[in-house]
Amino acid sequence: MTTRAKLTVYSALATALASLCMLPLLTTRGWFTHALLVVGVISAVGAGLRRSPLYRWSVPTAQVLVLLLLMLIGFAGSGMTGGVLPGPSALRVLSRVFSSGLDDIVQYALPAPPTPGLRLILVSAVGLIAVLVDTIAVTYRRAALAGLPLLAMYSIGNGFAGKQGGSWIWFCFAAAGYLVLLFAEGQDRVSRWGRVFRGGARGTVTSNQVSLGGQQVGVLALALAMLLPVFLPRWDFGLLDSGSGGSSGSGTGLGRSVTSSLDPMISLESALTKPSDDVLLTYTLDSDLADQTYLRTGSLDQFDGASWKLGSTVVSDLPSTLPTPEGLRDPNVPRVEGDFQVSEKLEKSWLPMPYPAASVQVPNRGDWKLDPVTRTVVPVTERAIRGLRYHVTSLDLRPTADELRTAPTAPQDIRDRYTAVPSDLPTVVAQQARAITADAHTDYDRATALVNYFTGPQFKYDTSVEGGTGSNAIAVFLRDRRGFCVHFASTMAAMARVLKIPARVAVGFTPGDSKDGNTYSVTGRMYHAWPELYFSGYGWTRFEPTPSRGVPTHYTEASSAPTTAPTHQPTAAATSAAAVPAPTSSSDCTAKQRQLGECGPKDKVVSQAAEESWLLSGQVLGTLAVVVVLIALLLVPMFWRTAVRRRRLGGGGRRRPGGDGPTELTDAQVLAAWDELVDSAWDLGIPPDESRTPRSAARRITEKADLDAEAAAATGRLALATERVLYAPSGPVTTAPLAADVRTARRALQAGAGRRGRIRALLLPPSSAQLWWRISDAVQTARAAVATGTGRAVEAVTGPVRRVFTRRGRSTPGS
Known part of the structure; x- marks a missing residue:
């Protein structure tokens, strides 16, 4: 391996080791593998271009362009053509993802969930550092100065990580990578000296390796940097200090960090695309509708165009009795008692409860906080729910279709807050929402029309579709009509807001499977999302737009015709029969089984086709195409x-x-x-x-x-x-x-x-260098030909003008 190749490899290694300090920033490590691949590609591009006759400044320029292309392929899939070529909207999609990442930095405590925006920021940051280090250390051969971007990355990563980062470990890795890079540059310098000063007296050392003395000095300096702080007084500043900086994630009194360390939508999408049969919790519920009761963990009430997220950032201590639900006219309704046992498999979650809960009894009330706006009970520590036993008393609300149809208009403050939509919401959302509900005259009839539209045969449940709840994901979902509960819930909620119906997205679990009597078990296949719509007098009510999943609400099944304002819905009428899969001839097929698609072989075939359709997805094909091209180049x-x-x-x-x-x-x-x-x-x-x-x-x-x-x-x-x-x-x-x-x-x-x-x-084969030489000669010849042709063209244009001015100057008197 040549010394230039060694410098390339060691600069990439130094960047990778320094970027380890960012591992504590997210809850998962998948982004780091992505970052390593990006560093490898950038180093390979630099190594290839440096063997060409291009100018040195063109190497980092090309590396930055390749980095941008890699970010577009990885994070702007919906804007790419074939998953590889940037489309007209690719940069706009990437900008939107980046903006959502900036918002996530403010919202989430550490370690934060691996949202697309945060992953984009981390991977692109590591890629930019890789470009800088490669440019300084290899292209311009100034390895010592390459320590500045490495130090910047370590300082930022360690500053954010704080106490949770184990900064001395990451400093050791970063410093080791930098020393290895310096040793490689030393070998490169000695080898270049050797090409100039040849020969020498007998016995003279002519090795092109750095002496052991230099290596010993570097290792000794690193050891002193690690051991000296142990014997010095402790300060509250410095690169090795972990006591300051970063977000500790503690939530005392009122605070944002308690609610921000978990993104339920990210966890939900991961669980839906990789379902498991592990039992997450078991419960008993003394209700005749226990097999239709959803377990709600929380709701997302803010829609900014990039995603649905929790708008409230203020929580309070968990009271023994929860406040009256928002919008409920009569709180004196029957109560339902439930006992819950969480298994060891459920490590990170907000507290699953029937909605609306009236009171919650947990062993250690100090481990939990209440978001009073969304009635979400959140843990102070992410593993507080593991193995938890708790008791919930909930209100047994059973509004009828006629009651919801005649409900008065929501208060203005509710409408202002829960009907807000981003300015860049695609126009197709409002157009289709108004077309679907053209013949509806009440909010309830409009909501029912939306449910019938989404549960019709034109929409298919497919977990292979790329996740996301932002404006772009909604537009793609309405175009392709394929997705899973996240797409159905977020799209219906956005449409409801366009129609001025207060709406938000709830997350949690569908009803568990009955084990014996009134005992139910919830598995990893029951993660779910659904829209909640606000009706005065009854508060937030559940609607189920996802076909073949969940259970339809009784107030959307009980009555299909209004009693006061008749609603003729051509779109809904054509699809109302398909709101749930067609039952078989067996009388044992329950409503829940029909909604889950377990009554006929046709639904199973559709489900299997959806599971296999990922093989034909554009993202997979695009990735395979990139891999094939890289292999071909190698x-x-x-x-x-x-x-x-x-x-x-x-x-x-x-x-x-x-x-x-x-x-x-x-x-x-x-x-x-x-x-x-x-x-x-x-x-x-x-x-x-x-x-x-x-x-x-x-x-x-x-x-x-x-x-x-x-x-x-x-x-x-x-x-x-x-x-x-x-x-x-x-x-x-x-x-x-x-x-x-x-x-x-x-x-x-x-x-x-x-x-x-x-x-x-x-x-x-080393002799293949002749191919590069031939290409270099061809490029130089072409460059010389272009320069000659350009000179002739300039001369042809400017020559006559110059000669005219020359003759005129000579003819001027006194010249």
């Missing part, structure tokens, strides 16, 4: 070298230079055979020496490779034939089959090179 040297060998030695049944046969060989054929021998030796570890004669070069190859007698004789014959062509053009004509001699010598060279040498000669 194999270009091997293919080029194979083609050159076949052209020199013959193949395909045609006579070629150096080919076998009893006929006379031309000078070109002899020289082609000799070139193949020299290049074969170069590929297997013996670089050419152009200062030697063919006979001397053959002797050098024979001695260095320790060829056997047969291979040495073949090499000698090749050298003799080449000398006749070069030095005695009128001498005897060569008739020997030189291609056979080349193959004999090449087999002997391969035998002496070992397995590793043979693999390198096959995949990355």
Whole structure:
């Protein structure tokens, strides 16, 4: 490996080691693998461009453009054509994701959930640092200055991580990477000195390696930096200090960090795309509608165009009795008692409860806080729910369709807050919402029309679709009509807001499976999202727009025709029969089974098709295309070298230079055979020496490779034939089959090179550098031709004008 290649590798390694300090920032580590791939691609692009005749400044420019393309492929999939080529909206989608990441930085405590925006910020930051380090250390050969961007990344990552980061560990990794980079630069400098100052007295050390003294100084400095703070007084500042900076995530009194360390929508999407049969909790509920009762963990009431999220950031201590639900006219309704047992499998979640809960009893009330706006009970620590036993008393609200239809208009403050939509909401959302509800005259009828529209046969439940609840995801969902509960719930809620119906998105679980009597178990397959719509007198009510999932509400099934204001809904009427899958002839098929799609083989076939459709997704195909292109580029040297060998030695049944046969060989054929021998030796570890004669070069190859007698004789014959062509053009004509001699010598060279040498000669033959030289010559020739043509064109345009002014100046009196 050349010293420049070592610098490239070690600069990438230094960036990767320094970026480890950002691992504590998110709850998962998948983004780091993405970042490592980006660093590798950027380093490979730099290594390739530095071997070309381009200007040095063009290398970092190209690396930044490649980084932008990688970010578009990774985070703006909906704006890409074929998953690889940027479409007209790709930059706009990427900007929206980046803006959501900036909002997430403010909203979430550490470790934060891996939202697309946060992953984009981290991966792009590591990529930019990789470009800077590679540019400074390799392109401009100033490795010492490359420590500045590495230090900046470590300082920012450690500053955000704070106490949770273990900063001394990350400092050790970052410093080690920087020292390795400095050692590599030292070797590079010594090797370049060696090319200038050759020779020396007998016994003089000519190694191009950095002496052990320099390495010992670097290791000693790193050890002192790690050990010295132990014996010094503690300060509240400095790069090694973990006591300050960053968000600790503690929530005392009122605070944002308690509610911000968990994003339920991100967790929900992950659980839906990777369902499991693990039992998350079991419960008993003394209600005749227990098999239709959802367990709500919380609701997301703010829609900013990028996602639905929790708008409230203020929580209070969990009271023994919860306040009266928002909008409820009569709180004196029947109560439902429930006992819940959480398993060890559920580690991060807000508290699942029937809605609306009236009171909650938990063992340690200090571990929980209440968001009074959304009635969400959130943990102070993320694992407070693990193995928890608790008791919930909830209100048994059962409004009828007629009651909701005649409900008065919501208060103005409710309408202002829960009907707000972003300014960039696609127009198709409002257009379709108004078209679907054109014949509806009440908010309830409009909500029912939306439910019937989404549960109709034109929409399919498909978890292979890319997640997201933002404006762009809603537009794609309405166009493709495929998605899972997150898409159905967020889209219906957005449409309801457009129609001035207060709406938000709730998350939680569908009703559990009955084990025995009134005991139910909830598994990882029951994660769900649904819209909640506000009706005065009854508060927030659930609607179910997702086909083949969940249970339809009784007030949307009980009455399909209004009693006061008749509503004729052409769109809804055509699809109302398909609100749930068609039942089979069996009378044992319950409403819940029909909604879950468990009554007929047709639904199972659709479900299986949805599970397999990911194979044809544009993102997967685009990723495969990128991988194929990269592999093809890596194999270009091997293919080029194979083609050159076949052209020199013959193949395909045609006579070629150096080919076998009893006929006379031309000078070109002899020289082609000799070139193949020299290049074969170069590929297997013996670089050419152009200062030697063919006979001397053959002797050098024979001695260095320790060829056997047969291979040495073949090499000698090749050298003799080449000398006749070069030095005695009128001498005897060569008739020997030189291609056979080349193959004999090449087999002997391969035998002496070992397995590793043979693999390198096959995949990355050093002689393929000639291809780069040819490309460089072609580029320089083209550049010179362009410069010459441009000069002639400029002269043709400006010459006549210049001559006119020259003649006019000469004719001026007194000149």
